[in-house]
Amino acid sequence: MILSINILNKFVLKITTILLTLSLPLSCSYFEDEQSNQSNFNSSSNNLNNINNINPSLFRIKGKVWSPGADDETILPSNKFPIQGALVAAYPYEPDPPPSRYYCNECVKIGQDVIYTMSGDDGSFQLNLNPDTDYYLLVQKGMFRRLTLYHTGNAGDLRIFDSKNEWTAKETRFTLPNTHNPDEGKWIPRILIIVGRGEPYMNIPFRAMGFVYNIDFEQIDDQEAEYVAGNIEELKKYSIILVTCGDETPFLTKSKVKESLQEYVKGGGKLFIDDFAYDWAEQPFPEFMSFVVDYPIDYEQGVCALQNSPPDIIGKCVNYSCYNPQGTVKDESLAAWLKHVHPYSELSLEYGCNIIHELRPSLQGECNNPEDAECIDGNKYAKPKVWITGSWLEYTEKPLIISWDYYCGKVLYTVLHIHAHGNTLGGYELITQEKMMMHLLLEIQTCKEPEIIE
Numbered sequence: 001m002i003l004s005i006n007i008l009n010k011f012v013l014k015i016t017t018i019l020l021t022l023s024l025p026l027s028c029s030y031f032e033d034e035q036s037n038q039s040n041f042n043s044s045s046n047n048l049n050n051i052n053n054i055n056p057s058l059f060r061i062k063g064k065v066w067s068p069g070a071d072d073e074t075i076l077p078s079n080k081f082p083i084q085g086a087l088v089a090a091y092p093y094e095p096d097p098p099p100s101r102y103y104c105n106e107c108v109k110i111g112q113d114v115i116y117t118m119s120g121d122d123g124s125f126q127l128n129l130n131p132d133t134d135y136y137l138l139v140q141k142g143m144f145r146r147l148t149l150y151h152t153g154n155a156g157d158l159r160i161f162d163s164k165n166e167w168t169a170k171e172t173r174f175t176l177p178n179t180h181n182p183d184e185g186k187w188i189p190r191i192l193i194i195v196g197r198g199e200p201y202m203n204i205p206f207r208a209m210g211f212v213y214n215i216d217f218e219q220i221d222d223q224e225a226e227y228v229a230g231n232i233e234e235l236k237k238y239s240i241i242l243v244t245c246g247d248e249t250p251f252l253t254k255s256k257v258k259e260s261l262q263e264y265v266k267g268g269g270k271l272f273i274d275d276f277a278y279d280w281a282e283q284p285f286p287e288f289m290s291f292v293v294d295y296p297i298d299y300e301q302g303v304c305a306l307q308n309s310p311p312d313i314i315g316k317c318v319n320y321s322c323y324n325p326q327g328t329v330k331d332e333s334l335a336a337w338l339k340h341v342h343p344y345s346e347l348s349l350e351y352g353c354n355i356i357h358e359l360r361p362s363l364q365g366e367c368n369n370p371e372d373a374e375c376i377d378g379n380k381y382a383k384p385k386v387w388i389t390g391s392w393l394e395y396t397e398k399p400l401i402i403s404w405d406y407y408c409g410k411v412l413y414t415v416l417h418i419h420a421h422g423n424t425l426g427g428y429e430l431i432t433q434e435k436m437m438m439h440l441l442l443e444i445q446t447c448k449e450p451e452i453i454e
Contacts, residue, residue, distance in 0.1 A: 059131040059152040063161030063171060064123035065139055067438060068178035068188070069210030070170040077167055078429045079208050082123025083176060083442070084337040086141040089116035090129055090150075094136050097182055098145065101190040102236045104268040104408035107447040121336040124162075131155040137173055142445025143239055144176040147185035178210045189239030189270075189445065191217040194225045196246015196277050202419050205434040208427075222277070226251040235264040240441065245275035245353070245417055247315030252283040259284075265409035270444050272437075273413045275353050279314050281413045286310035287362035288384050288404055289413070292355040295321035303357050322353040325390030325400060334387055337439060342432045349390060349400065349433055351417040356399045359383045364405040365448075384413075387440065401436075403444060410444040 065088065070080035091114050110116060115135075119125045129135060129152045137150045150173070153159060161171040177186035193202050203213055211217050220228070222243065228234045229251065235241070241264075251257055261284040265271060273280045278291070287308040293301050297320050304317035311317065327347035329335040338347070361383045367375035374382045384402040391397060403412040422431040 055128065056156045057131070058128045059133075059155060060126060060128050060158045061152075061161060062124070062126045062158065063174045065119040065125065065141075066123060066170040066175040067209065067435075068144060068176045071172040071175040072178075072210050073167075073169040075210050076208070076427050076429055080170060081341050081435055082121075082337075083119060083141055084121050084123065084333065084439075086119040086123070086139055086176070087116060088119060088125045088127060088174070089114050089138045089140075090127055090135040091138060092133075092135065095138060095147070098143065098187055101143070101180075101239050102268060105445065105447040106408070121333075122340045131157070139174050139176065141176065142442045143187065143189040144442065144445075145187040146173065146175070146177050148173040179212065179216050188216065190237065192228070192238040192241045193217060193219040194222050194228075194241060194243040194277075194280075195219055196222045196244045197248060198245030198276050199274065199417050199419055200244070201421075202242065202244045204428055205419055205430055205437065208430055209438070222246045222249050225249065226257065230254065230257040230260050232260045232263050235260060235269060236267070238269070240270045240272060240445070242272040242441075243274070243277040243280045244419070245277055247276045247279065247318055249277075249279065250314050252279045252314055253310070253312060257283075262406070265411060266407040268408040270409055270441075271411045272441060272444070273411070274418050275351075275415060276315070276318050278317060278354055278413060279310075281411050282317065283310045283314075285362070285404075285406065285411060287360060288411075289359050289402070290357040291317040291319070292357045293317060293319050294355065295319055306357070308360075308362075317354065319354050322351055323392040325349050325352050325392040325395075325398075327400060328389045328391070328397065330386045330389060334436075334439065334443075338432075338436075341435055341439075347388075347432070349388075349416055350420040350431070352390060352392075352400060352415045353417070354415045355395065356402070356415060359386070359399065359402065362404070365407045388436075401440070403440075405448070408448050412440060412444050 065083040065086040067081045067083055069075045089110070115127060115129060117125050117127060131152050131154055133152050135150050135152065137148050139146050161174055163170065177188055179186060180188045195202060203219055206217050207213065213219065261271070261280070271280060282305055286305060290306045291304045293299070293304050299313070299316045305311055327349045329338060329347065361374070361381045364380045364382050366378060367380040368378065369375050374380050384404040386399045387401040387403065389397040390400040400416060401412070401414040403410055416433055418433060418437045420431060420433065422434070423429045
C-alpha cells in the first residue's frame with residue numbers, strides 16, 4: 001500500500017531506493033490506496049488493525065465511508081452512496097495537509113505508527129485502536145479528504161458509526177466533504193466545469209450532492225474557455241477540469257492550447273471529457289483513439305481520426321445519432337461497487353452519441369522495467385483502460401468509458417452524456433451514470449505508483 005504527496009524528484013528517488021531494499025506493505029494516494037484489500041494492514045509489530053483478531057484490550061470502531069454531502073439531512077437518500085477503496089486511518093499526530101490543489105500525486109509509504117484500512121466495496125471498514133487515546137482520524141479518496149480529532153473509548157468496546165435508516169444523515173467524520181475548508185479539516189479538489197451547448201446542466205448532479213456553485217465548483221462556457229485552455233498557469237488553478245458535450249471550440253486546434261493541455265495533465269491535472277467534447281482529448285492526445293461517424297451533418301461518414309495526428313477541424317468526428325446502450329463493466333472493482341449502488345442484473349445507460357472505433361497503444365509515461373512488454377526504451381506505451389463497454393443496434397461491446405495516464409495526470413473520456421436528466425419530482429435524484437461519474441472522478445485522482453523492480 002502507498003500514500004501520495006507532492007514531493008521533489010530528489011525525494012522520490014530516495015523513497016524509491018528505500019522501496020527497493022525493504023519488503024514492507026505500502027499504501028497509495030496522498031493518504032490512500034487504489035486497492036480495497038481488507039487483508040492488508042499496518043506493518044507495525046503490534047498489527048492493531050487485523051480484523052481477524054479481536055483483541056479485548058483494544059477499542060474497535062466500525063462504519064462506512066460515504067459520498068460527498070451524505071452527512072447533510074437535506075440531501076436525498078438516493079444521492080448518498082458508499083465509497084469504495086477510501087483510506088480510513090488513525091494518526092497519533094496531526095498529518096501534514098496536502099501541498100496545494102494541483103500537484104503530482106506520487107506515492108510514498110504510510111508510517112508504521114499509523115493504523116489504517118481501506119473501505120470495502122460497500123464502503124465498510126473496521127479499525128482496532130488503543131483505548132483512551134487521542135487520534136486524528138483521516139478519511140480520504142483522491143483529493144477529497146476529511147480530518148477529525150477523536151478520543152477512543154474503553155478497552156473491549158465497539159463503536160458503530162452507521163445508521164440503517166436511509167433518511168438519516170450519515171456520520172460526518174466518515175463522509176467525504178463537499179466543500180473546501182482546511183481550517184475545519186476538509187479538502188476537496190478545485191473543479192472547473194467547461195460547459196458545452198449539448199450538456200448545459202452538469203451543475204445539477206453536483207448541486208444534488210450539496211456542492212455550492214462558485215464556492216465548491218466553478219463553471220464557464222466552452223466558447224469562452226480559450227483563456228484557460230491556452231494558459232498553463234490558469235489550468236493549474238484547477239485539480240480537475242470536466243468538459244461537457246459541445247463542439248464549438250475552434251481554439252483547440254491551436255498549438256499553444258494543445259501544448260498547455262498536455263503540460264497540465266503531465267504535471268498531475270485531470271481531464272474528464274464527455275461525448276461531443278471529445279476534441280478536448282483528441283486534439284492534445286490524438287494517438288490514443290479513433291472514431292466512427294455513422295450519421296454526420298457537416299463532415300464525412302466513416303472512420304475519423306485514424307492517424308496519430310488530430311483532425312484540423314473541431315467536431316469532425318461527431319456522430320449525430322444517439323443511442324441508449326446496454327453496458328458491460330470491464331473493471332472488477334467498479335463492478336463490485338456497482339452491486340451496492342445499482343442492484344440490477346442489467347446496466348442500462350442513457351444518451352451515448354459518439355462511437356469509439358479503436359484504441360491504440362501510446363505514450364503514457366516513463367518506466368524502467370525491461371520485463372514489461374509495454375516498456376520500450378524507458379517509456380511506457382499502452383492502450384487506454386476500458387471501464388465499460390456497450391452494445392446497441394449493430395454494435396457490440398464498443399468502449400463507452402476509457403481513461404489513460406499521461407505521466408502524472410489522467411484523461412478520462414466517455415461517449416455518454418454524464419448528466420442525462422433524471423427524475424426531478426421532489427428533488428433531483430442522481431441516475432446511475434452520474435454516480436459512476438463521481439466514482440470515476442475519485443478513481444482518476446488516485447496516486448501514481450512508482451515503478452519498482454524487485
